[in-house]
Amino acid sequence: MGTKDKANGKWNVAAAFLLVFQLFFSFVAIGVAASLNLLPAVYLVILLLVFILLWTLVYFFFFSGISKKRKKTLDSKSRNIRICIKRGIGCIISVCVMTVCCIGSVMGSEAGAMLKKISNYASVTDVVSAYVLKENPAETLQDAKDYTFAITDQYDYERTKKTLNEIEETVGTKIQTRSFDNFFDMAHALYENEVDAMILNAAYVELIEMQREYETFSQKTRTLFDHEQETVLGTESTKEEEHNITTDPFLVYISGSDTRQLSLASSRSDVNILVVVNPKTKQVLLINTPRDYYVQTAASSSGAKDKLTHCGIYGIDCSMDTLGMLYDEPVDCYVQINFSGFQTLVDAIGGITIESEKSFYTSEGGFYISQGTNQLNGTVALSYVRERKAFADGDNARGRHQMMAMEAMIKKLSSGTTILSSYSGIMESMSGMFATSMSTEDISSLVKMQLSDMASWNVKSFAVTGTGGKAATYSMPTKRSYVMYPDEEQVAYAKQLVNKVVDGEILTDADMEMPQYQPQTQTGGTW
Numbered sequence: 001m002g003t004k005d006k007a008n009g010k011w012n013v014a015a016a017f018l019l020v021f022q023l024f025f026s027f028v029a030i031g032v033a034a035s036l037n038l039l040p041a042v043y044l045v046i047l048l049l050v051f052i053l054l055w056t057l058v059y060f061f062f063f064s065g066i067s068k069k070r071k072k073t074l075d076s077k078s079r080n081i082r083i084c085i086k087r088g089i090g091c092i093i094s095v096c097v098m099t100v101c102c103i104g105s106v107m108g109s110e111a112g113a114m115l116k117k118i119s120n121y122a123s124v125t126d127v128v129s130a131y132v133l134k135e136n137p138a139e140t141l142q143d144a145k146d147y148t149f150a151i152t153d154q155y156d157y158e159r160t161k162k163t164l165n166e167i168e169e170t171v172g173t174k175i176q177t178r179s180f181d182n183f184f185d186m187a188h189a190l191y192e193n194e195v196d197a198m199i200l201n202a203a204y205v206e207l208i209e210m211q212r213e214y215e216t217f218s219q220k221t222r223t224l225f226d227h228e229q230e231t232v233l234g235t236e237s238t239k240e241e242e243h244n245i246t247t248d249p250f251l252v253y254i255s256g257s258d259t260r261q262l263s264l265a266s267s268r269s270d271v272n273i274l275v276v277v278n279p280k281t282k283q284v285l286l287i288n289t290p291r292d293y294y295v296q297t298a299a300s301s302s303g304a305k306d307k308l309t310h311c312g313i314y315g316i317d318c319s320m321d322t323l324g325m326l327y328d329e330p331v332d333c334y335v336q337i338n339f340s341g342f343q344t345l346v347d348a349i350g351g352i353t354i355e356s357e358k359s360f361y362t363s364e365g366g367f368y369i370s371q372g373t374n375q376l377n378g379t380v381a382l383s384y385v386r387e388r389k390a391f392a393d394g395d396n397a398r399g400r401h402q403m404m405a406m407e408a409m410i411k412k413l414s415s416g417t418t419i420l421s422s423y424s425g426i427m428e429s430m431s432g433m434f435a436t437s438m439s440t441e442d443i444s445s446l447v448k449m450q451l452s453d454m455a456s457w458n459v460k461s462f463a464v465t466g467t468g469g470k471a472a473t474y475s476m477p478t479k480r481s482y483v484m485y486p487d488e489e490q491v492a493y494a495k496q497l498v499n500k501v502v503d504g505e506i507l508t509d510a511d512m513e514m515p516q517y518q519p520q521t522q523t524g525g526t527w
Contacts, residue, residue: 061090147196
């Protein structure tokens with residue numbers, strides 16, 4: 001066998017290996033894409049055809065020779081150079097395809113793992129602690145086994161009982177308890193040495209410190225024992241089995257939190273937006289409810305009222321149920337995103353466009369927002385949605401801005417191929433900063449639906465307001481706190497808008513202006 005034949009033989013083996021590896025990586029990439037269950041079938045078919053075309057193209061560059069007509073015009077050296085160039089191009093294409101497939105497969109696998117992590121359920125971790133005054137001599141629970149512990153059976157008693165059981169198992173004896181109506185009375189008894197310790201969910205500390213005489217509670221006390229209790233939300237679907245998220249209306253509660261942890265902790269929610277979605281009509285309605293709204297809370301079995309923001313202390317499901325009662329429509333699932341996640345998500349989709357009603361400088365960062373159209377990156381958008389000092393109506397203005405940002409994000413995400421082009425960045429924004437009770441199947445169905453029809457959504461927003469005042473609340477019964485008494489006409493109109501979306505009506509800008517109700521006047525001797 002001649003030198004040329006040996007060289008061709010080696011090349012044939014190398015080319016075959018490249019083609020086999022390219023084919024393998026191509027099928028792995030398609031398999032990962034299919035396993036994500038996010039791409040419509042037509043996208044997968046197109047992807048398969050592209051990989052087949054590229055494989056055929058590489059095969060052509062590897063093994064096609066030079067035409068007889070061209071051979072007659074080229075000498076042996078020129079023919080060899082042409083063959084080497086063709087094989088080189090084939091190698092470059094093959095390596096590029098395999099590289100893209102590898103990167104895409106890794107990114108897809110990470111995205112799939114992230115999607116499973118943030119969806120289906122979220123674990124809410126509550127820490128229930130045994131507090132003593134800082135100067136108390138006890139160092140361990142054994143030192144405190146003869147102490148009297150203050151408890152309340154009016155708030156979070158199930159977790160309190162579990163903590164008591166854990167303490168008794170640790171010290172090996174039953175401990176003495178004294179029951180109080182609320183945690184403020186417990187704190188008072190601790191301060192006055194009427195009890196030696198108190199058992200309290202750490203989520204309630206921020207409420208205690210809102211009362212002047214206990215504002216240094218964290219500094220005056222320390223914990224002898226911390227008992228973490230994890231509650232899993234969203235493991236059981238509240239929807240009927242025949243519910244189809246791509247055709248049937250559903251409601252989502254969006255909660256904004258200033259925490260970076262995916263493992264949610266019971267805490268107040270600064271953002272409370274209800275999203276009403278009708279996937280069949282492509283209609284989305286955003287309803288903002290002020291954090292201080294004085295509403296009947298689902299935490300109370302007796303119909304007591306509380307600030308909406310306090311409901312989050314009793315769990316995100318309490319906030320969902322409270323809003324469901326307010327608007328007479330059950331809330332199907334929740335999405336919680338913290339401020340850092342919001343900032344990263346805005347940057348991932350290339351910024352958002354908002355319309356500002358006036359020019360102003362933000363209090364945080366000093367960014368200038370001009371009257372009219374503004375293109376905001378993540379940092380400026382975060383400062384914008386947190387702004388309230390520059391507006392006379394404070395929290396109401398902040399609520400409007402949050403909905404404007406949410407509306408802009410929905411429009412950006414549903415436009416063209418934003419989801420595909422920004423997929424990696426969107427996944428990154430969800431890492432540790434985003435949680436939802438929606439199932440992976442529902443999320444996949446929505447993404448596939450959007451990629452299939454590329455439809456634009458009609459997004460409208462409405463905000464309810466009210467009148468400021470002071471009242472005792474379920475969470476703070478011994479103190480009159482600032483609350484916002486709901487404007488009942490606005491709440492009633494918001495209910496009408498929810499019903500319209502659920503019933504398949506398309507909302508217009510005129511629908512977002514609540515009619516001015518005029519008192520009836522007597523005409524013709526009748527009413």
